[in-house]
Amino acid sequence: MSWEVVIGLEVHCQINTDTKAFCGCSTAFGAEPNTQTCPVCLGMPGQLPVLNTLAVDKTILTGLAIDAQINLESKFDRKNYFYPDLPKGYQISQFTIPLVEHGHMDITTKDRGDRRIGITRIHMEEDAGKSMHEGLDAVSHIDLNRSGIPLMEIVSEPDMRSADEAIAYLKNLHQLIRFLGVSGADMEKGQFRCDANVSVRRPGEELGTRTEMKNMNSFRFIKQAIDYEVMRQIEVIEDGGKVVQESRLWDSVKSESRSMRSKEEANDYRYFPEPDLPPLRVSQLEVDNIKAGMPELPHQLRSRFEAEFGLSAYDADVLTQTRNLSDWYETLVAAHPADPKRCANWMANELLGRLKELNKNIENAPVSPSEFGKLMDRIGDNTISGKIAKDVLDAMLESGKSADAIIEEKGLKQVSDTGAIDTMILDIMAANQGQVDAYRGGKDKLFGFFVGQVMKASKGKANPGMVNQRLKELLQG
């Protein structure tokens, strides 16, 4: 009998405010340890939190983007536990009444098509500091620069049925967050971290016992960890055992998970309302204002690109992966509106692939939309062929020179002169009389051979359309 997999995800996403959630310290990444701290985020005696309202606005914006309910009155709670990188001995979070509830995210999956994933809640909380044990002998070091950085925790319903669905949800969420500009969501910097709750059951049965895979920050590891955990749980049950409710840690080096702590050892966080902060009240007017400033979302942009520019679903998807990509594309089309489809094709298939090979992305591409657009124009006006254009693009990326300069410099201008093309064709026919006879005798396939020969002789510069046309005529005899 088959197994059904049930997955719910909790995403911790760093809100990209300049200052921390409850004090004025900088949130800049990569500073010397403990240089971005103050008495508040160090948990010094008598210090009090003051809420960063920009972080509230960004959480509301995220809530609106997932069609959620914004609670006009929410509240903060203290989550109590001892750890050296948690200065106050409690984390300020939202437990009973979060700012955002009841949203959703649509995904498309291979096996089950379009799916709507429920988002239970988004609540605000502060990050802890960072403990460092590696390379230290019998001591640990603590960096509290991260202490107090604002996070939103985005909690999904247990609506996903495979690791692929989980990844599709996470990628959509990641894309949305970045489009909204509410988080850098840089996974390597820990700005977008995921806990996965995984269980298995026979279809139709009650939910099985779940385990929680903690603190993963790469899509690849998340998929591996979920797949591993699903297999592990199925084996446990099929061997007659029971899944133990516990937190597990994914070891990406060994590609296996190990138990962190079981339910019995789990902390009792002794949540209670944070008395240092009054209930968080926002007005409907504020919510409406935030809504009015909502940027175009990825799915809206995709539809528009398809409708307005006639793009394929694939190209539209590729070019809306990030706001920078779609902006770059729109700048390109605005400056060179002749053929938006060609622009999209070339950007999606040629430019992005090359940038990837160069370890660059659209933000630091060595070519500007306007230069790239001129290259498109040179294809459009038959100055160069598409094939030559690829070489020109390579040269542009390498040298930073303009398309026209490269075409001029390397003499790549397409040969569209009938006389010159005829001369080349006749020379090639003379040199390959046997093939000419065979072609005329009915071997049509040899046409391609002649095209190749002409292009070779012209070093690719001959106008392919004209070559085709003239070849046909001259070979007819």
Add this chain to the structure above:
Amino acid sequence: MPFSSLSHIQDRLNTGSTTAVEVAQLYLNRIAAHNDTLNAFVHIDADHVLAQAAASDKHRAEHGARSLEGLPIAVKDIFCTQHGPTQCCSNILKDFHAPYDAHVITKLKEAGAVLVGKTNMDEFAMGSSNETSAFGPCRNPWNTDYIPGGSSGGSASAVAAALTPAALGTDTGGSIRQPASLTGITGLKPTYGRVSRRGIIAFASSLDQAGPMTRTVKDAAMITSVISGHDSGDATSVADAPELDWLAACDKTDMKGMRIGVPKEYFVDGMDAGVRASVEEALKQCEALGAELVDISLPNTKLAVAAYYVIAPSEASANLSRYDSVRFGHRCENPEDLLDMYTRSRDEGFGTEVKRRILTGAFALSSGYYDAYYLKAQQVRTMIQQDFISAFENVDIIATPTSPITAFKLGEKTDDPLTMYLSDIYTLAVNLAGLPGLSQPCGFSADLPVGLQWIAPAWREDVLLGAASAYEGATDWHNKTPQAFEQTSGGES
């Protein structure tokens, strides 16, 4: 002069008949003479006091006087100050120096006050007798075998013995009013949110409020007018609190038309007979001043102690988690591992009463008990608030004894925390309701001071100050001084 009010000293400074340095020196001499007996101060830096006084005299000469120019004010060891240690009378904060001033300390400095030193208190303000202090108990100047009350016992003792003309305390369940009552001085707890808590070491955040402890009602008004006001650094400090004319509120000389509520639940069997007699006499005096006494009921009063001793320890259990020996404070020798460091450091650093409250609070918040304790206590809190709101529909102000008993002997109740907790039975409800309360002297029982407590609606400290001023003007209790401390130079006459 030593037993002068702040406003009297201010008059003398303003007329040039004395200087801030002279005043500071006088009180420093008295501290030198009497602090060994009272243990009211836990930290004094005489040079620093005199330097502040000299700077104040200079400021007066060059720029004129600010509102508290040159006036000595002592502060409880719970207020963080950049100068000198801030230890909350706990071993866990032994030798801790805060790199910042509490907001109210900044306000006092800006007003030209001279900060005298840090006064003794119950450890982390947890206690009603000042006996839980890590620096030893403080004594009551009226009889040094007796406690001064708590937790602001040092501030109370210091003002009562005129080691300072005024002091700041904090009041979480009566910690300003009860010791004021037990030492025969005036103490004001403002409305919750009136005074910023930033830089005041937290005990129970939803209840803590700082206030003055003084010889007169007007002195209390002078200080409160300076330390109150919105602070954007404390989210619970109220931004749109009604402004008051603090000093004008003290001009009242009668109680004509004032309806004073007298809650029957505050006059019960078991209270000290002398306390009852003094308070009843005080109420008669109020009638004579034109007030109308109205019998009222605050039916949920009896639940206040239980609710308080769930809510305050719950908040405290989290507030005191930061004393984990990681970044500051006491750390045990040679910890074996992290858990050992936590447990041993905290075991060594905290005293018995503090541990008792942390455990009580952690228990009340723990999974499976939260609803029965913390949530229930919050419901009771709402009921108590409602009691007061209903009562104030019919009366302008409420009068009660501040404490059911007068000061008790050192050690008398230390083994019996429950009886100790009951000494705050009349003050706790005021904190739970967030209301302003004031205690002023109204007589003696067996040679120990008795306090009269006034309770007003939220933000109506003017009503408190008006009633208390009228009563003070018609009586002489605030002028009584403990004989043993009348001389400045110790036992000599």
